[in-house]
Structures are given as C-alpha cells and as structure tokens.
Amino acid sequence: MCGIAGIIHTDGPGDVGAEMTKMLQSMKHRGPDSAGYALYGEPSELVVMRFKLADPNETSDFDYNERLERNRREVESRLSKIGATVDRVEGESAYAYRATFRYEGELKPLADYVEDIRGCEVLSLGHSLEIVKDLGDAQTVADQYHLDSFRGTHAIGHVRMATESDVDIAGAHPYWAYPFSDVAVVHNGQLTNYHQWRRRLERNGHRFQSECDSEIIAVYLAERLADGTSLETAMKQSLEDLDGVFTYLVVTEDSLGMAKDAMAAKPLVLHEGENLVALASEESAIRAVLPQEIDSYDPYESEVLVWSR
C-alpha cells in the first residue's frame, strides 16, 4: 500500500522535519515497515552527503564495530583523495553517517568511489538535500535521527509496506536520483517495466543499490535532468515511459512535483494553501499539520504538477 507525503513552504523555511513526522505518523497504517525523509534545509556552500555502511538487519559479526569504523575512515580518506576538503563526518546512528565537505567536481565519480567500499550506500548527495531512512515508523526514525528540529523549505516522506523487495534501508524510500545533486523521489505503486528500464539505465552507466522498482523513477528523472530537460517535462515523459500504477513525488533544490499514472490508480490528496502546499495519500496526513477545515482535491489521471518554493 505505502503512504507518501510532501510539503513545501512558499514563504521561507518552516519546521519541515516535525511536520513530515506528523504527516507520516498519521499514515503509519499504510506502511509499518520503514519510514524515510527527504528534507531540504538552507542551501549550504558545502556538499552534504548522507550514507550508510551497514543495514540494521545485518547480523553483526565479531569485528562489526571495527569494520564500520575502518570503513568510515576509508570514506573520509577517499573523499580527500578525490579532491574534497572534508569538513566533518558524524555518526547519525550505529551505521548511518552525515558528511559535509567542500567539493567542486563531478558527483558521479565521487559517489561511485565511495560506494566501492563494502556495505556503503550513498543515501543522498547535494547542497541542501538530506535523505534519512530507516526501519520502523516515522516517530522512531525521527527520534533516532533527531529530525524534529530540522528546519527547511520543503520535504517529502514515505512509509513503506514492502511488496516488491526486502525490508531494509536499501529498499526504503526516498530514493536519491543518483548521480544528480539534490533530487529525490518517493513512490506509491508498482512498476511493471522495471527490468527493461533498469537494464537500459545500467547500460548508460547508472548504478542501482536495491531491488526496489521505485529506484528507477529517481534514476530515470536524473538522466533526463542531466540532459537539460526541465523537471516538469521529464515528469510528463515518465508518464509515457513508465508502465504500471504509480503516484510519485519528486523534490529538487527549489521545487516539489507530483505525477499520477493514466489510471489514477493510487491516491493523492492535494491542498494548495496561500503559503503552503501539502499533499499526501490520505487527507488525515495533511490534517496532522493543518488541523482546520481545508479545501483539497484529488488530482486527476496523467496529471503532473510542480510547485516552487
């Protein structure tokens, strides 16, 4: 089933961390397996990289802790080797980290070099995007990663009921649009031409970290954006190219978009306020941040909408 939510403030930063937690927690019944956030803070000069070195499901063998520490140092040294000036690398949980560094070059070789380390997955990379995802419900993840104090302009989130792949962090949403800076996607539905697109994108040199069908939406959009296509055009093309049932949300550094398949098979409720746009699989999620009576509607089939902050 899965639940997705998005929120964008058009009048400056708000408490998007706490707001997204409320929205996702009210849709816990739609997906108790994992919860994930893509949050946009104030754009920084530094590059922010969220990455993990192990999965919470993994059995910890005798040198688990030493290995993680070794690998963390390896990430740091590889960042330096590729030309980044590391600001800091902080542990966010036992296996997830947040690194900030100064870097001007291409992101793809950097991500590939870092992910070459065993067990390492880059969850997000960009100047303001931060993806946090873990097992459990939204409150558990928010508490673990201290997201309630996160301020920013927009965010998307996802609660997952795993249907097509494993319950682990790799299978959790949002997906970073590897290797494109500051783009993330959440998706509710199933894609039936996943393998065709995965093979096509892999031939073009993109990497996939999971077996989850939703990952191709992020990478598909990244490839279009890298060609110079606008977000809205890329999303409209995706309605033709992707087969299956889907409602997905995508965020970039300054905008939030939604797309719905030709059958309108998956729900989405949309509220467009004066200074705030909120959208979610269920209206109760929007009410978690806007308790008063609001005007809302379901976007129609094949609809693509984009808002900017």
Added chain:
Amino acid sequence: MVAMNPPTDQETRGRNDIRGLAEPDAEAPKVARVEGGTATFDAADLSPRLVNLELRRLIYAEGIREVRIENPGAKHSIAVGLLARCRITINGSLGYFGATLGDGPEIHITGRVGWSVAENMMSGVVVIDKNAGSLTGAAMRGGDLVVRGHVGARTGIDQKGGTIVVGGNAGSMTGFMMQRGRQIICGDVGPGMGDSMYDGEIYVGGTVAALGVDCIEAEMTPEDEELLDRKLGIYRIDRPDTFRKFVCGKQLYNYDNLEPSERKLVL
C-alpha cells in the same frame, strides 16, 4: 536451548480481535449533548470506532433522529452501516469509506470526502458539499449520492442502482462496469467513460474525453429531461443547458453464447 513462549493473541494482534475488529472492547463514549431532539458531539478526540459507537448509541438505543458531528478531521470509515432512517450532519471532511453500507440515513457532509464514499449504499441520501475522491458510490445499490464539487476516477464503479449526481467534473473510467442506476455529471468527464458497462444511464453536461469499450450515445427523451430537472432541482444544482445521454452498446453481451463444442455437449 531456551523454550520460547508463543506470542499471545493480544501481542500479535495488538488492539484487534479475532475478526480484525479494532478496539473490540470499546464502548460508546456518551459525549453527545442532546437539545430538542438533536444530538451534537465533537469527534476531534475520538477514534473512528468510538464515533461510530456513539452514533449507534444515539440512533439505535436513544432513538434520536438528528445527529450533528463536529470536527470529523478527515477520519476514515465514519457513519458506516447505519440501517435506520435518520439525519446526520457531518460538519467537516471525511477520509476513506465515509457513509458506506448505509440503508436509510440522510447524511450531509459539509467538507470533502476521500475514496469510496457511500460505497454499497442500499438507500438513503448522501450529500457532499465539496470534492470527493475516487470510487465515489462504488457498488451502490440505491438512494441518491450528491457531490457538489468534483469527483476522482472510477465514479460508480460496479454501480447496481440509485443515482449519483456530480456538480463538477469526473475523472477517468467513470461508470466502469456499471450494471444499473444513473449518473448525472454536470461537468466534464475523463477518458474511458462507461467502459464495460452492462446497463444504466450516464448523463453528461460537459465534454467527454473518450468513451470506454461498448459505451454509446443515446437519444435524450422527455422522460430523461424530466428526471434531470427533478434531481438537479431537489439538490439545487445549476443545470447545464444541454445534457447528452450514454448507455451500454450491448455488443459485449455474450454470456449465453456457448462455444460450439460446449453447445454440442448441452444439446
């Protein structure tokens, strides 16, 4: 080896009983205020089950015929399965499956509703002042369902009777597999309208993006015009000047046509 105790029913099911019923031990909260035959209560702090228990208490046990619910907060499954003549005003919006499985009640929702409102309604009236989600009036069997705003996709899927009136636009696959009943849509309708419908009528005041399989346009009769005037008049919805009527083309009626080999067997 340490023997593990199997988890108890309570642990595995949480707050659901063996039928999957949430909060099986819940009782009506008795929070309604009754004045002059009208009961009013605030649903803000109540779970859907408690709201429904309170409604049942008021209608079945107390015999009250007018109930007003404040702050429904887009909760799911509110005012479901009510089998009595009564009038319920819900001052706000509902989530999914609002006012479903009803037989008799007149329910007025002043806000918006999510998916599957009035699903399987047997009789009664449901009026929604704002928009509705998809699957509006799914498998409905009787009564009137009125949405003053727009509706999503698959309105009246599997409809078996009754009338669905929409003041605004409707999405794709409206009247999908409809078997009987009527739909009156004042605005525009999305693609695939009346796909695989068996019977019934769809009246459209605006444009139709595309007809579904085996849905054809039919001629409007004076009886049709009278019906539209009456239904739109009752609910005070502005009537578009012209309506078009769509019915089943009956080209897919192959149910009794046996394959030649099967026919031989039967004979």
